[in-house]
Amino acid sequence: MSASTRLLGSHRPSDGPLRILAASGQLGYGIPVEPFERGLQRRPHFIGCDMGSIDPGPFYLGSGEMAAPATMVRRDLELVLLAALDQGIPLVIGSAGTAGAGPQLDATVAIVQDIARDKGLRFRLTTVRSDIPGALVLDALDQGTLTPIGPMPMPTPQDVLQCTHIVGQCGTETLARALRTPTDVLIAGRACDTAIFAALPEMLGYPTALCLHMAKIVECTSLCCSPSGRDAMLADLTMDGFTLESMNPQAHATPASVAAHAMYEQADPLEVDEPGGTLLLHEARYQAVDAHRTHVSGARFRPRARATLKIEGAAPVGARCVLLAGVADPTMLGILPEAIAAVEQRVRKLVPGGWTLHSHIYGQGAVHTLAPERHSRFEAGLVIEFIAPDAALARAAAGVFKQNLLHFGYPGRVSTAGNLAFAFTPSEIDAGMAYRFVLYHIMRDAPLDDIFRVESVDIGGPALH
Numbered sequence: 001m002s003a004s005t006r007l008l009g010s011h012r013p014s015d016g017p018l019r020i021l022a023a024s025g026q027l028g029y030g031i032p033v034e035p036f037e038r039g040l041q042r043r044p045h046f047i048g049c050d051m052g053s054i055d056p057g058p059f060y061l062g063s064g065e066m067a068a069p070a071t072m073v074r075r076d077l078e079l080v081l082l083a084a085l086d087q088g089i090p091l092v093i094g095s096a097g098t099a100g101a102g103p104q105l106d107a108t109v110a111i112v113q114d115i116a117r118d119k120g121l122r123f124r125l126t127t128v129r130s131d132i133p134g135a136l137v138l139d140a141l142d143q144g145t146l147t148p149i150g151p152m153p154m155p156t157p158q159d160v161l162q163c164t165h166i167v168g169q170c171g172t173e174t175l176a177r178a179l180r181t182p183t184d185v186l187i188a189g190r191a192c193d194t195a196i197f198a199a200l201p202e203m204l205g206y207p208t209a210l211c212l213h214m215a216k217i218v219e220c221t222s223l224c225c226s227p228s229g230r231d232a233m234l235a236d237l238t239m240d241g242f243t244l245e246s247m248n249p250q251a252h253a254t255p256a257s258v259a260a261h262a263m264y265e266q267a268d269p270l271e272v273d274e275p276g277g278t279l280l281l282h283e284a285r286y287q288a289v290d291a292h293r294t295h296v297s298g299a300r301f302r303p304r305a306r307a308t309l310k311i312e313g314a315a316p317v318g319a320r321c322v323l324l325a326g327v328a329d330p331t332m333l334g335i336l337p338e339a340i341a342a343v344e345q346r347v348r349k350l351v352p353g354g355w356t357l358h359s360h361i362y363g364q365g366a367v368h369t370l371a372p373e374r375h376s377r378f379e380a381g382l383v384i385e386f387i388a389p390d391a392a393l394a395r396a397a398a399g400v401f402k403q404n405l406l407h408f409g410y411p412g413r414v415s416t417a418g419n420l421a422f423a424f425t426p427s428e429i430d431a432g433m434a435y436r437f438v439l440y441h442i443m444r445d446a447p448l449d450d451i452f453r454v455e456s457v458d459i460g461g462p463a464l465h
Contacts, residue, residue, distance in 0.1 A: 002124050002182035003090040004200075007045055013205050017236035017243075019044040020197055022218040023083075025230060027051040027076045027093065028068025035222075035231035035247035040083055042234055047084050048197045049076075050219050051108070052095030052190075054312055054437075062164050062314030062435030064103035070111075073097075077108070078115050081185065085123055091185045092175070092196050099312070100190025101165040102131045108187055113459060122460035123184035128174060129453040130167045130189030132311055134160050136451070137439065145444040149310070152440045159315065159438045166313035166439060170452050171275030172211075173307055175199035178454045185459075190312065193219040194274060201237055209301035212279045214242040216272060217261050217296070224261035225251035241297030243289055253294045255286035275310070277303035309446035313439030318356075318387040320434040321394040323402050324427050325420040328379040331412040332419055336361055336380060339419075343405045347397060350404075355388035355397040382420070387434050398428040 011018065021044035024031050028051065052067070054060075060067050084091035097104025109127060116123070137160050140146045148154060160166075167190035176199045178186055188196075197215035202208055214235050217224050222231040224244065231248035244253040262281055263269040272279040280300040287295045327333055340359050360366040360383040363376035386401070388394035406420045413419075 003046075003084070003088055003184045004179050004186075005182045006088065007090060007200065008179070008203060011045060011204055013239050017238050018201055018204065018206065020201070020214070020218060020235045020237060021047045022049075022197065022221050022233040022235070023047050023080050024049045024051070024076060025220045025223060026053065026068070027080070028066065028073040029076075029230070030072055031076050031079055032231050032248070033079070036079065036083070038247040039232040039234050040087065043087070044089060044234065046090040046092060046200055047080055048219070049080055049091070049093045050095060050193050050196055051093050052098040052100055052104075054099055056098070058314035058435040058437045059433075060104075061099035061101060061167065061312060062316060063433060064101050064165060065098075066104060066107060067098040073108070074111050074115065077111055078119075081112060081115060081121070082119065085121060085184065090179070090183070090200065092179075092200070093186065094175075094188045094191030094193065094196035096187050096189055099165070100130050100167050100188070102129060102189070105129060105187065105189045112185070112187070116459045120460065122458070124182055124456060125459050126178050126181055126183035126186045126454065126456045128170060128178050128186070128188040128191070129455070130170055130191070130451075132166045132168050132451055134163060134166060137166060137311065137313070137443070140443050140446070147442045147444070149440050149442060152437070155438050160313065162315035163313035163438050164316060164435075166311060168443070168446070168451050169275070169310040169312070170448075171195045171307060172199045172202055173276060174448060174452045176203050177449070179203065181454065181456050183456060192275060206237055206239060207301075208303075209279060209299040210237065210242060210297075212272070212274060212301065213281065213284065213296065213299040216279070217244060217258060220261070220264065222246040222248060222251045223264070224258050225253050226257040227251060228257070241295055243293055243295045245293045249292070252292050255288050255294050258294045258296060259284075259286045275307045277301055306445065307448060309443045309448065309451070311439050311441055311443050312437070314435045315438045317434040317436050318389050319391040319394045320431040321386045321391065321398040322429050322431045323382065323384040323386070323398045324429065325382045325402070325405075325422055326379055327382065327420060329413070329419060330377060331414075332410060333364075333376065333380055335410055336364060339405065339408055339410060340384070343401060343408050346404055347401045351393075351397045351400050353388060353393045353397075355386055355393055357397070357401070358385040358387070360384070385431075385434070391430055395428060395430065402427060
């Protein structure tokens with residue numbers, strides 16, 4: 001019997017708390033072993049792992065590459081896979097390979113298959129593909145069922161066609177559909193972080209509001225604790241609420257730290273939009289069980305008539321070369337943006353072609369806007385991007401710009417030997433392709449069952465169902 005079938009057929013809310021072990025907030029960056037093993041000793045009913053995000057920007061979605069080092073991805077996958085199979089409990093992983101696009105899901109599955117061969121494992125693997133064809137997005141654009149999130153502009157049809165990968169963020173309803181098939185390990189492409197941890201509890205009959213509120217907090221593991229960290233997190237869920245406990249005895253889930261986490265990545269800390277509706281936290285209560293644990297209750301859920309779909313898409317901009325340098329001359333610091341603009345105009349006459357320059361002046365507002373009186377008076381770091389149709393042109397523009405800025409003459413300069421300092425050479429670094437977000441939108445009336453393809457396969461020979 002598969003792990004999902006066993007859990008769905010054997011546990012009822014009246015049996016006692018459902019124990020959910022969150023192993024990783026982003027699998028592939030190192031799961032601390034000792035806290036994870038403490039969590040396993042508590043006999044969880046299933047293990048959940050978030051594996052990705054688009055927080056690192058459009059590159060990973062556009063390129064299809066993983067953000068985390070491959071060796072660490074394998075290490076973490078092996079840790080959670082062996083633990084789940086040993087205990088006979090489901091393992092649920094979402095946003096495979098960082099952005100959840102097809103190549104990243106395939107790469108994650110390939111690592112799991114390789115681990116299975118090395119360890120002689122047998123299990124049923126279910127996958128959820130999240131890729132969306134551009135034609136479907138064009139139809140939505142034409143029908144007016146696409147809405148931007150925040151300041152995103154509406155794409156043109158050409159923008160959509162330039163996307164290398166487009167994904168939809170599946171919710172609990174899709175993962176529940178996948179978990180109804182007998183499975184031991186579920187690996188989803190792009191998925192809502194909450195769906196990873198809320199789907200099984202909701203299927204078992206626990207209140208949707210509590211499932212989603214619990215999932216929103218534990219998906220980041222011990223980030224909700226004081227001090228925060230990456231250690232495994234355990235949630236005990238009942239029909240009335242849930243208790244949160246870090247598996248690191250030094251990381252404490254306090255009412256203040258847990259309540260503060262409701263604001264994490266949210267414009268509104270009291271209303272959290274999910275595919276199937278809105279999680280309402282106006283009446284949520286956070287009560288200390290002891291110095292280490294907090295009990296949470298009171299959330300409500302307002303369903304919408306039909307689930308909406310968040311879609312994400314990235315398109316290539318060009319090849320990128322990055323120039324790294326520092327400036328310590330106080331006179332030049334006072335005119336740095338003007339100097340960069342003047343040198344750019346000079347270099348455009350020397351290096352023709354469709355290249356662009358994007359400057360980031362650390363110490364003068366690269367991280368956030370600073371008033372001039374708060375600019376550094378001592379030194380500033382330069383990170384200047386050059387993006388062009390090909391790497392050779394980007395590199396040429398960066399190299400010529402560097403040399404011209406190095407010897408740029410300005411009023412009050414006291415030395416002609418050079419305006420820039422370099423930590424190392426070469427100071428121009430090829431940075432691969434650059435991408436931009438084209439799609440960060442909500443699609444209404446999306447055919448979810450058609451978009452999210454659920455597939456199952458036996459790994460290592462027929463599994464025991």
